[in-house]
Amino acid sequence: MFCHPTDSIRAHPVDGGGNLETVMTKDDIYAKVAATLVDALGLDDDQVTPGARLRNDLGAESIDFLDIVFRLEREFNIKIPREELFPEAILQGDPDMMQDGRVTPKGVEEIRVKMPFADLTEFQKNPTVDAINDLFTVEAITRFVQMKLDTKA
């Protein structure tokens, strides 16, 4: 592979050995992730936006997360080990990482490590435990899938 796939390149053969495999652009991935969420959550197409939060905007519940993981695995032919996308009890009630509903700097770092696909810019301004849910946006899931596909290639 001589050039790194960028967002603007489509249908780029990655394997010179005659096995033509199209590289998905971020837009392609987003479109598929959106369609997956529409199926899993019974949404209208226009409800899904990049910044839409799974719980608070799209009404997802715990059982939906399992369904979403199964569908993403099938849709993108990837393996998602338990808790890799939706970690449970991410800070484990550890007083070093969370106190009085607020996330400590150590906790923020833990989240950054466990959820490299999440965008922490807004979260860092006011890191509360409740706000952790808001990290799970359609955009974040798209990034997660993109990272999985990149490591697969």
Next chain:
Amino acid sequence: MRWIWIDRFVDFRPGEKAVSVKNVSFAEEPFGEHFPDWPIFPAALMLEGLAQTGGILIGEARDFKEKVVLAKITSAAFTREAVAGDVLTYTATIIVLRDEGASVRGTVEVRGEKIGEAEIFFAHLDANRSGTMFGDHNFVFSGELKYLLGLARKANPRPEPEGTISAG
């Protein structure tokens, strides 16, 4: 009330598909109130029948190692009512079967016409958690449903894997 909403398995292919029938009887409880002057069989109970059919299919595929719980009706659509005297045929096929859960597609037919379909998502609870959280009566396969499965298995014996030494 006995919470068994299927009467008999008519086809059972382990790990793949199960077909059951439910005879709708005017004597059943729901008709008392659903609805006065318009007695129709509740769609929710057709979903329950599909869930029981699919749930047994899932449980059997994993040797009933875990408790199978109806977790989510992902989608459901019904095009006609079912009424007393109808024989409902429930067909459940496995879409995905994993350690943590499974998804099943179900259809409801009356006299060869599809009147409903649904996608049903099940969660698997391991024996430890489920024992402490829920009583036995909450689960898909009570002894009654396993009995129905037993009848189906007698009609369609599961082929032994090659090379198996039969325990006799």
